[in-house]
Amino acid sequence: MTACYLDHNATTPLGLPARDAMARAMEAAARIAGNASSVHGFGRAARKIVEDARAHVAELAGVAPANVIFTSGGSEANNAILRGIGADVRVTSTIEHASVLDAVDAVRAPVNADGVIDLNALAEMLNEVQGRVLISVMAANNETGVVQPIAEISALAKNHDAVFHVDAIQWAGKRPLFEVTAYADAVSLSAHKFGGPQGVGAILVKDGTAFAPLVRGGGQERRRRSGTENLIGIAGFGAAAEAALTGVHDFARLAGLRDRIENELGDVARIYGQGAERLPNTTCIAMPGVSAETQVMAFDLAGIAVSAGSACSSGKIEPSYVLLAMGLSNEDAAEAIRVSLGTGTTEQDVERFIQTWRDLYERHVKTAKPKGTGEAAA
């Protein structure tokens, strides 16, 4: 049985461009051992790899290379910004990633039933708070794919003289990144969510946005992130960013595949966030009467990888806080799984998912019938 991977929001397979670039960097690492901060020729060769990658990330983001700071990943990027930008009050939303929610104490704006941040509520919160404000929201949610009103929030931030940070970790590679960087003072990225390797990410910081570094030491990354640069990872990140410049077009195809899942299963499935603008690759889909754990196990047996929420919390069995924030009951939230497609996803993969979903559902309805009223499929 060939494997069918539909968990791209957790991590993506390494894309060919990243793989090639990393193979070259690895070849270099095995041959020359360059610390990018060393002055000798070996170091300069490593420095070139890092700076070429920085230029590619900058191009994808529509910013200057000097505005790109490499980190060990998205969680570090979020923590560095949330903790490093001096603010009296931090305002986020109820559906942010744990690396934002847990990093600092913050006021949290609610979302509507489709998972979109409530702009009126956010505006009221901003009217009430005093002092210097940092607003941090995600461009698109990792569990539902719901796109957030970045331009509108940016306008609110400007009115209140607030610093505006956007977690674009799920957005990058799927939608044009300049649509985010144009509005934000600081942006977080992660390479492994769009064909790059794990262990590398970036902060994009606008000129004049001061922050205290999270990791201090040798003063690398213009004193904003110390530590020897992850040469192989950064090489892969750069190549993935370069590929993403054109790769976003493939996501129109994925939207078609995603819609097909929702259309074919929509008679029984509940889809969350469907009323909002979403990332083209993500669907959050609930099977009535069947727990998410049962579903992911059954899909895994069938060779299909999906998840019950975000990867970091997928070991836990509590219902998703994102879905609860959208007003779902514990019971409804506990039946939802996340299906996220990627550039390698084929029509056959999607057909196989649909068929497996149907089989699982029908099997459950049959076994559930003797216990219930016979209307389990309602």
Add this chain to the structure above:
Amino acid sequence: MNSTHRPVYLDYQATTPVDARVMDAMMPYFTEAFGNPHSTSHAYGWEARDAVELARQQVAAMINADPREIVFTSGATESNNMAIKGVARFFAGRKAHMVAPVTEHKCVLESLKYAEKLCYEITWLKVGADGLIDPDTVKAALRADTALVSVMQVNNEIGVIQPMAEIGRLCREAGVYLHSDAAQAAGKIPIDVAAMNVDLLSLSGHKMYGPMGIGALYVRRKPRVRLEPLMDGGGQERTLRSGTLPAPLVVGFGAAAGLVSEGCDIDATRIRDLRDRVLKGLQQRIPDLYVNGSMEQRVAGNLNIGFRGISSETLMDALKDRVALSSGSACTSAAVEPSYVLRALGLSDEDAHASVRLCIGRMTTQDEAEAAIEAISEEVAKLRAMEMRGVG
């Protein structure tokens, strides 16, 4: 750079090449086995997780720790930040003092400066002319409100080995945490966290023939070390370090640790012989050469030597096509100030400025050592002759 006539690489303390066996171990995790090690709902995730856990055992075995005491990080800089800032935050308001020698790595110094902002007082220990700490000075510095002592096991510039076991015993008796930056020790000398009574220990992958971008912090379980995480989020690494672990890099780090445990380099006889050969060769050819730091308590590959009257920048520039070496740590090697480590040994600004670091490693050959002797002695002689003629 011309690939057929590459300079001899003698900067193994800045970074090491990735060992071919490490590369082989990593490769599958970049490609087929690409899962997120924290995905628990499918086989991709389990495969990556199993690989991460094996690597954790390998790293733990290298330092005689329990695998549950290993927290993977993005490198030793993060580990050092996490250890010092983490303890500082946890005990803020309850403890108010930390101790460290002045010769620590920049990231330790910077992290201690952060602790100062949290109202910790720092006692900066002096080192002897040999670069070593006298354990009695540690003992004298300890106070009832001391939270942490941080001592680098092996210095990054002069390669000297600190008396960790003695310092560890003193700290344990006083109930004070001992952190050690062991990035330069791993793979060069044995590390035993139990024997040294170390409570926190930082490691780096790329200083021991693993990849860059990966490291670890050892966090003792018994008695349990308490510290605040540097990063919050998904709660990975038992909530101590959030963020997706880069499985391929973790695997490479584990494989590199495995090679160390198998005895790769640890007796270091070959490396020591080469290093001694280089020193002898240079001493025979170059007058007025001095060695910085203890030659007895020193890792096998390191040499830190000065050529009176010649600035390290001038020498490195003259050697750039023949030998890759550095004037100190890589992160600051672009800076022009004399090394604060060498100044702490009592060197004058001029003598510190005239010193370079050479480090021999696993891949260095006898031919390369001979070529380096030739190149360095020739260039030093030329520069000194120019100086005498007043050209320099």
